[in-house]
Amino acid sequence: MDEFVLRMEHIGKTFPGTKALDDVSIELRRGEVLALVGENGAGKSTLMNVLGGTESPDNGRIFIDGAEMGSYGTTGARDAGIGFVHQELSSCLHMTVAENIFMGRLHLYKTALGFTDYARINGEAKEYLTMFSSKVRPVQKMRELKIADQQVVEIIKSISINCKILIFDEPTSSLTEKEVEYLFDIINRLKSQDIGIIYISHRMEEVFRLSDRIAVLRDGKLVETLKTSGTDANGVVSRMVGRSISEFYPPKSRAFGPDILEVEGLSSRNLFQNVSFKLKKGEILGFSGLVGAGRTEVASGLCGLLEADRRSIKLNGRRIVIRNYSDAIKQGIVYLTEDRKALGLFLKLQVKKNITSTNLKGVTNGFFISNEAEIRTAAEYAEKLNIKLSTVEQKVDSLSGGNQQKIMVAKWLYTAPKIFILDEPTRGIDVGAKSEIHNMLRELCDAGTGIIIISSELTEIVGMCDRVIVMCENRVMGEVTGGDIAEETIMKLATAV
């Protein structure tokens, strides 16, 4: 038998305008975790889409257990034992949890009369969910679930096909710490069952905790495959970007101006009560807490995306009325959502349309939208944020995940907001681009924009914020400022129920 459960040899893939993969070869042993790392747009997801049968390669060969695979699609991949937890959640939102888990296999679960045997699929789904300590019920519709719960369902779906190879494309970006630990337990269990695992992540900490080897991609080429025990984060990052990167955060504010935003008694029926806070000029305010603590709800309530009592909101000392989100935007309060797929981007539209959609006045001459102005504006932001694309006339869904995230940031920046609320702004963004975004936020703040950051990444909160409000179970647990802002202090508040 082949020593490797998987060999991918000399894989090449070109999209119009981009060579996404150039002669890439990787191999995977049974019971091994191979981490796949690289900057946004390096080709990680494309390589895995080729393996998972959603993209066909232009050249190269794939061997599973030593046997060469002909050309195949997603069904072929599943039959060959390849499971895939995708970067962008791909569930059918109108179907139930159990239906999603057993999707594509529902015909195997029939009653004697030929109907789908719901009792059985719900029962089996329940067992998996219990295994994950999940409170989700098999009969719930996917659309009712939070992103984190949808993610768990996707993981279960892959595990339930009895795969030989399991691919995780940034699985932890929307999981709570507890869920991450649970996932790691599961991965270790799968490892001991001789399943080969490919794990894509931008978080070095996870890569080093989990992997046996690390394959580094840069610009579609394999730079090197390293033994994890023989290298460190610096070694990996410098190979990823071809230079070394400082992980420093920009210096914090020393002087604050007057209050630019004053929120008092913000409440939303059964979601949260009586949340009050102020934001000063020159200050970055953080909302911390575990995933699900209610931070997104408070931000949505403030911006009119959620029904809430907004009677007392002042912007630059003046009371403002926000009936809905477009009122908020008119006032200069914008919200960068954590859910870019459902709420944030028009995936089927061009990059230039996405970036300029929020401020059409900026690209209109007379009555008409000027194509030239659209292109110029979009290109300017693509350069500023280092967005990897071949042309601004590309559709957004042809960009890599991290680059889509940057388009969202660009789109709201273009409105020149007074208050910019960012929910998980650097999720899925590589280390280099992350510090670019951080520097930019600090510059905006210094120039007078009020910045509020919601983040589950404690290092980001601690590194960026001048003041932090900590939430737990829809309540504000406390506030930390200045020198008191430390991971430990925040964690204590975030977990004190």
Ligand SMILES: Nc1ncnc2c1ncn2[C@@H]1O[C@H](COP(=O)(O)OP(=O)(O)OP(=O)(O)O)[C@@H](O)[C@H]1O
């Ligand atoms: N359908 C497509 N059409 C055109 N270009 C594409 C398409 N899919 C991917 N690309 C391009 O191929 C390159 C590699 O993208 P890929 O999604 O593999 O990157 P990635 O390493 O997964 O990045 P990230 O960390 O941001 O998820 C990018 O430049 C991307 O824009």
Ligand SMILES: [Mg+2]
């Ligand atoms: Mg990707």
